[in-house]
Amino acid sequence: MTATQPDRKPTTDGWARPVDKLTTTATTRSVDTVTGRRVAGPVQGFGQLWQKTFAVRLEGVDTDPETVVAYWKERFPTFWPKTARFYAPLSGIQPGEVALLDLPTVGSAPVKMSTGVLVIYADRESFTFMTPEGHALSAWITFSAFRDGDVTVVQAQALERTSDPLIELGYLVGFNRENDRFWEATLANLAASLGVASPAVETRRLCVDRRRQWKYVRNVRYSPVISTTVSTVTAPVRWARRRRAGGRAPE
């Protein structure tokens, strides 16, 4: 928490305070598409509702859930696949803080989708992110660790709808599975970092609601498909303006 944002202090039990419009202390190397937006969870999404659970057992590693979650929070961006960037807020993963993200669009394509997440909940054994308007998914995802017998298990569980019809179309033709692979790779990287020799990530996918929420079809006005296309097309103009102004060219 920062002294300049007293209204966003976490509550005593780990929840963030409600926020109308998001602000962030994170600094991105691309575009901040989050400031001024609202959060949008599974209730506000367009597509089918999925519950996805990714879990890996830390076999042979002598640790406990609290230690693992503290480690995960501290080094969260380092476990992501190299195609994505996570720009942490100044005070880290704390309730009420907003992180900025650059996510791959398709595979390892150079075009990135700029978005973010609000940390809505964090305690010693879990933390939860919620997406903003303009993210591909209207979702929250909870990262946690727990004991199963003598073994600590780390888990990421998402409850998600695609935000708009364009993304839903992408989900139908492969983005859904690609999203799964992202979290499978993340958990495998975390487990390997903790000393698991051959991490085996278990994935469970459950379609909780097959219906699309047509009343949210207008989410398309925030669609990252559109904003990413515009951003990509206008990149040369921004680059030229920066050069004229004597600024550093984008990487």
Place this chain on the structure above:
Amino acid sequence: MTTTVDVAPAGSATILRIHGDITGASEAPLMDAYAAIPASVRSVVLDFGDLEYMNSGGIGLLVTLLVRAQRAGQRLLAIGLSEHYREILALTRLDEAIGIHDDEGAALAAASA
């Protein structure tokens, strides 16, 4: 603390009185209680007056319950929420889908409207 849920018929609505915590581990008691509600019931009122604690896993369960209710053509209402948990429903924007009322009388009046 564990979760227990009492089912109380109230005219065209049914009240689910929740005791204890709602976490990801509360799925069985919450969904079993919901399953006991007759299909003819048009409104389901969640009474959080005896709620001790709810984490993000519990909020996820409320979304699942909401989907089941909507699929059955039922409205989901809530009473007994402390200011803190009202804020959490606002934070997660669940308050846009679950009608929040001050007391049982107001919820049942809304249910029969």
